[in-house]
Amino acid sequence: MIFTYNKEGVGDVLMVIVADSGDAPLDVERKGKVARVFRTDRQETVAWNIFEVSSLLAIDGRGQVFLSDSDVAVLNQELQQEGFSETLLHDSEPKFVVGEIIEMVAHPDSDHLNICQVKVAADKVIQIVAGAPNAALGLKTIVALPGAMMPKGNLIFPGELRGEKSFGMMCSPRELHLPNAPQKRGIIELSPNEVVGTAFDPTKHWQG
Structure with missing residues (x-):
């Protein structure tokens, strides 16, 4: 689940992304301050828009924002009051972590891709x-x-590359917008002493 907020660019709207919609056709159901965005082919909710969210929560930041359990409880109460039966399931685990490649084989249908088993905890x-x-x-x-x-x-989101499932992405310094990042391909290389599963900290993990 991804929370995004950009008051200057979009308005006082919290966007809650819960699933990858892909190229599926979408529709919107709005009740009061809450809009549910869903796939029309299988009625699956992919996102919520919470309008006038500052009347419910104090949100700092722009872009991806991180909410507390109590914040999510307030949002769920708002969904219920507007007549929606679904609830938001809060996941507070870090989404950028130290990982280690523990197995790697060449992709059978590519001359440059590898299928990696990556330990993330x-x-x-x-x-x-x-x-x-x-x-x-x-x-x-x-x-x-x-x-x-x-x-x-x-x-x-989980996806596929050339028919092989992929459940994340190993990041380059450039993709993470790190200062003085090399403008070339290649994932960030950490010290062997770093602990797998540790949350990403730019001040600790990058000396560019």
């Missing part, structure tokens, strides 16, 4: 299809997990 390994030229077994890097919003605004 002590008990969690995910598959990521990547084309970074410096990807290597044992490399520690920064991983954007599903639910992440990149600095340019693109969203990370």
Whole structure:
């Protein structure tokens, strides 16, 4: 779930993105201050727009914002009051973390992609299809997990590359908008001493 807010550019509207709509046709159902955006092919909710949200919450920042459990509870109360039966499930886990490539094989249908098994927590390994030229077994890097919003605004959701499932993205310094980032391809290379699963901290993980 991704929360975005841009009062100057969009207005006093909190956008809550809950699923990847892909290229599916969309429609909107609005009740009071709440609009539900859903896929018309299977009626699946992909986003919510909460209008006049500053009357409900104090939100700081622009772009992706992070809410507390109590904030989400207020939003759920608003959804219920407007007559919606669905609820927002809050996920407060970090979406940019230290990951380690523990297995890597060439993609069978590509001359530059690799299928990587990436450890992103002590008990969690995910598959990521990547084309970074410096990807290597044992490399520690920064991983954007599903639910992440990149600095340019693109969203990370599970997907496929050339028929292989991919559940995140290993990030380059340029993609993370880090200062003095090299303007070339290649994921960020961290010290081998970094702890897998640690939340990304630009001041700690980048010395550019």
